[in-house]
Amino acid sequence: MIEGFAGAILLPGSAEYLMAATAYGKVGTPLLAVRPTDAADVAVAIAYARAEGLVLSVRSGGHSPMNTNDGGMVLDLSRIRGVEVQADNRVRLGSGAVWGNVAQELQRYDLAVSSGDTYTVGVGGLTLGGGIGWLVRQYGLAIDSLREAEVVLPNGAIVTASDTSEPELFWALRGGGGNFGVVTRFTFEAHPLRGVVAGAITVQPSHFAETLRGWRDVMRDSPELLNSTVFVTPEFGPEMPAQTKLLVCYGGADLDEAMTAIRPLLALPGVTGNDVELKLFVEVFDEPSAPPGSIRIVDRNGFARDFDDALIDRLSNASFSSAVLMVRYLRGALNRVPVDATAFAYRDAEVFVSYAAFLPPDAPVEAERRILDDWAVVAESLTGTYGNFNLGIYPDVLSLMYPPATAERLRAAKRRYDPENVLAHNLNIVP
Incomplete structure (x- = not known):
């Protein structure tokens, strides 16, 4: 055919x-x-x-x-999924591989690549959007460990993009999504990792504001090996009560050292238990699913340069009764990359805030509007948005993803590599 x-x-x-x-x-x-x-x-x-x-x-x-x-x-691209370990801790990954399988393969070499949270997320999509994951504080985004990419351009040419070969394409791929070519293989610098100390610390939901302040203060004083996310879910029926958890992942296998960093979180008010233990890195990968019957999702996210009391108050007062809320601590290696080094521009962020509200398919327009009104109050303390966590295209998504200077440089790259906008079915940068 x-x-x-x-x-x-x-x-x-x-x-x-x-x-x-x-x-x-x-x-x-x-x-x-x-x-x-x-x-x-x-x-x-x-x-x-x-x-x-x-x-x-x-x-x-x-x-x-x-x-x-x-x-x-x-x-x-699911047939292009090889995981090849090369010299000097370089690993070559097929774009169709999934991160859980990559972690499983690399653990045989006591190596890991900073990637996302979900087992079945593909290497290609996550990387091209930036790649916020469980090793972000110590190793940065997935793109910060990327060293080169094999790319098929819309005109059929097959090129290698790196700092020395097609450098402008390499810049654009690191955060600009699939707008410029189809990446078939990525070469990353992997990092030594024998294991992690990870798990969930459960907290009484009634202590939410107090928990956020205490969590922030602990994280500000913690070593960069300690990664953490506040994860809040509403009630989804009698068998799925509302929950507040502090998810932790210490990027090292020394249990005593890890617990020294994690113990201040266990001492926060309202903590009711935890399952923190030594694990293989692959074991921290999750496979979340939408609540039963909820097929309409309203989602927004943004970055905060300073996780101050004003933002905590806004989060505490918002009525996210049907939303999953996530606050991820970022400060560390991500901040040390110059803002213009990649197309991911929000390098000054302390936290990443994301929410996804689940509505029945026949929910009235007013229900979505109320959720967005609540988010608008929170968004006053935020900047930008992370493309990988946007499930749809809304009017200002691209202007939030890319500050003006970044957006103009991406448009120039689009005019050079895909002037006819063949790769348009995405968060599209129009040439």
Whole structure:
């Protein structure tokens, strides 16, 4: 069907097609889905989509609703998933690999790459958006450990992007998403890691404001090996009561050293228990799912340069009755990268704040408006947004993702590498 294509071509009616066409609960109806085996296959598939005038969606792990479409082509990279450990702790990862499998493979070498939180998130999507994860304080974002990328450009050329080869493309890929080419393989600098000390500390929800202040003060004085997130879930029925947890991950296998850093969190008011223990890094990867029956999601996020009392008060007073709230501590290696070194510009952040509200599909417009009104109060203390945590496209998302200087540089890169906007089915930077 596609001349010169060596991978799998999936057509409607097969289980494999349905799997490739479904992304984050959205069931698309593309004309076809293709699974290339290498960069040459990707170039052939892109050429076919261009010749046929097909909308092109690129997916690795499939955790974004934009990884599928109706009537176009889904370019599913799941066959390009190798994990190759090279010299000097370099690791070459296929874009279609998922981070849980990467962590599982690298633990055999006592190595890890700073990545996300979720087992099945794809290497490609998370990396191109920045990559905030459990090692962010000690090693920064995933892109901060990226050393080069194999990229198929929309014109079919296969290039290597690095600091010395296509440096402007390399800059744009690190935070600019899949706007410039299809990355088939990434080469990272991995970091020594024999294990982590991780788990959840449960806190009474009634102590929320006090918990946030105490957590902030502890984290400000803690070593950068201690990573932590405040995670709040509302009640989702009798079997899923409201919960407040302090999730921790100490990036080292010395239990005594780790507990010295974690113990001040255990002493905070309202703490009711914990399951913190020595683990393999792969064991901290989660696989969250939406609450039963909740298929309409309203989500927003942003960064705070200073997690001050005013922001804590705003969070405490907001009525997130149907929302999952997450406050992740960031201060550390992320802040030491110059703001213009990558397309991820929010390098001065102390915390990242994210929420996702779950509504029934028939919820009135007023319900969504109330949630966004509550968020607007919190957002007054925030700046920017993290593209990887935006499940949809809303009017100001791109202006929040990229400050003016970053946005202009990205548009220039788009004009150079994808002037016809072939790669448009994403958080799209228009040339």
